Amino acid sequence: MVIDYQAGNLTSVVRSLRALGAEATVVEEPEGVLSARRIIFPGVGAAGEAMATLKRRGLDRALREAFSRGIPLFGICLGAQIILDHSEENDTPCLGLLSGRTRALPPSPGLKIPHMGWNRVNFRGGHPVFADLPLNAEYYFVHSYYPEPAKAEAVLGVTEHGVSFPSAIGWRNLVATQFHPEKSGRFGLRILANFLAWDGHHAE
Amino acid sequence: MLSKRIIPCLDVRDGLTTKGIKFRNNIDIGDPVAMARQYYEDGADEIVFYDITASSDRRNIMIEVVRRVAREIFIPFSVGGGIRTLDDMREVLLAGAEKVSVNTAAVLNPQIIREGARAFGSQCIVLGMDVKRVTPSPKIPSGYEIVIHGGRTPMGLDALWWAREGERLGAGEICLNSIDADGTQEGYELTLTRLISEAVSIPVIASGGAGRPEHLAEVLTAGKADAALIASMIHYGTYTIQEIKEYLNHQGIPVRLIW
Numbered sequence: 001m002v003i004d005y006q007a008g009n010l011t012s013v014v015r016s017l018r019a020l021g022a023e024a025t026v027v028e029e030p031e032g033v034l035s036a037r038r039i040i041f042p043g044v045g046a047a048g049e050a051m052a053t054l055k056r057r058g059l060d061r062a063l064r065e066a067f068s069r070g071i072p073l074f075g076i077c078l079g080a081q082i083i084l085d086h087s088e089e090n091d092t093p094c095l096g097l098l099s100g101r102t103r104a105l106p107p108s109p110g111l112k113i114p115h116m117g118w119n120r121v122n123f124r125g126g127h128p129v130f131a132d133l134p135l136n137a138e139y140y141f142v143h144s145y146y147p148e149p150a151k152a153e154a155v156l157g158v159t160e161h162g163v164s165f166p167s168a169i170g171w172r173n174l175v176a177t178q179f180h181p182e183k184s185g186r187f188g189l190r191i192l193a194n195f196l197a198w199d200g201h202h203a204e
Numbered sequence: 205m206l207s208k209r210i211i212p213c214l215d216v217r218d219g220l221t222t223k224g225i226k227f228r229n230n231i232d233i234g235d236p237v238a239m240a241r242q243y244y245e246d247g248a249d250e251i252v253f254y255d256i257t258a259s260s261d262r263r264n265i266m267i268e269v270v271r272r273v274a275r276e277i278f279i280p281f282s283v284g285g286g287i288r289t290l291d292d293m294r295e296v297l298l299a300g301a302e303k304v305s306v307n308t309a310a311v312l313n314p315q316i317i318r319e320g321a322r323a324f325g326s327q328c329i330v331l332g333m334d335v336k337r338v339t340p341s342p343k344i345p346s347g348y349e350i351v352i353h354g355g356r357t358p359m360g361l362d363a364l365w366w367a368r369e370g371e372r373l374g375a376g377e378i379c380l381n382s383i384d385a386d387g388t389q390e391g392y393e394l395t396l397t398r399l400i401s402e403a404v405s406i407p408v409i410a411s412g413g414a415g416r417p418e419h420l421a422e423v424l425t426a427g428k429a430d431a432a433l434i435a436s437m438i439h440y441g442t443y444t445i446q447e448i449k450e451y452l453n454h455q456g457i458p459v460r461l462i463w
Binding site for chain 2: 107120185
């Protein structure tokens with residue numbers, strides 16, 4: 001259910017799922033991905049190394065297959081970036097589940113990068129995974145790159161840090177957040193709980 | 205807009221929390237897991253644990269604390285104190301901490317920052333700096349010197365240089381503690397904090413000297429800090445995190461107000 005590709009922070013994802021009463025297992029093999037009822041795809045670190053690990057284990061193809069079968073998928077942080085076609089981070093070709101590119105946060109004087117800490121998300125589109133969240137709730141971010149889907153309707157939430165960037169995205173049975181719901185207190189846990197209850201369909 | 209973070213710091217000795225005044229006369233005041241849970245519910249944005257255990261089985265005691273904390277709170281927390289090797293880092297991160305902080309070990313072996321950042325990512329590596337005010341000299345042009353061993357040993361390193369070097373080596377954040385201000389409850393060292401915060405592009409957590417909410421307001425504006433560490437002012441019930449945040453909000457400082 002939670003994919004291990006040696007890109008960090010999966011113990012905290014597993015702990016938060018267990019705190020919600022969910023059964024969570026860590027999978028490292030393609031077979032595990034395809035037999036999961038739903039998949040969380042976390043990650044911190046560099047896009048290049050993450051993609052190399054996914055390919056070596058055959059997880060890239062398994063994820064594409066899981067996506068096309070309609071299994072609900074949730075990418076977190078780096079997991080929200082490498083689902084796109086390409087990342088500016090070391091010019092890395094990515095999974096291409098959703099068309100778009102991962103870009104670097106543009107530096108500007110006085111702006112701290114990485115963007116580290118709590119920030120708001122302006123959710124749009126009424127997606128069930130991002131339901132029942134107060135407007136002024138904040139979520140924990142730590143990143144220097146952000147996902148930019150090609151389709152405007154795939155952007156489900158935006159955040160300000162120097163620029164306005166997509167911080168929640170989704171398409172079909174896929175959702176992803178640039179922030180860490182597993183580290184975002186009660187409202188982050190609510191997002192994970194919403195995902196656990198989601199059937200993978202979202203009528204616009 | 206990114207909120208300024210308010211971060212309770214818990215000193216832990218033999219699995220119990222303490223609060224040191226000028227690093228001396230520590231007294232035990234509680235269970236770190238229960239306190240972390242309370243501060244999580246009270247609106248802490250992050251929690252810092254600093255292990256000051258001296259005994260040889262310190263690691264096992266602290267790792268057990270980290271494991272228990274990780275089951276209770278769903279915000280980031282970091283662990284510092286006695287982390288010297290990649291294995292020490294790995295153990296703490298696997299037990300559930302989001303970040304590890306290196307201080308003395310990084311001064312004695314700066315490559316630990318680079319190795320840690322490579323193995324676990326920069327976002328995991330906090331460079332802790334203990335800094336003392338000195339007369340400016342050719343060796344310490346900024347007038348702020350790095351000290352180690354809880355403030356007892358001056359290292360002949362300029363704090364400004366060391367902050368930049370730490371960033372270059374891959375630290376993701378700096379926790380900047382003023383030995384002069386620590387334990388006084390008379391306010392953070394604003395000049396030092398601003399100097400370091402303007403010199404690096406990574407976030408800076410101000411530490412040492414917090415006694416009143418005004419002190420946080422000063423260090424988060426004039427001091428240009430991204431986050432403020434607090435201890436005594438909440439450990440003894442003088443203020444709640446909510447009271448501090450409401451005060452900061454009234455001053456126009458962005459803070460996380462609901463949790």
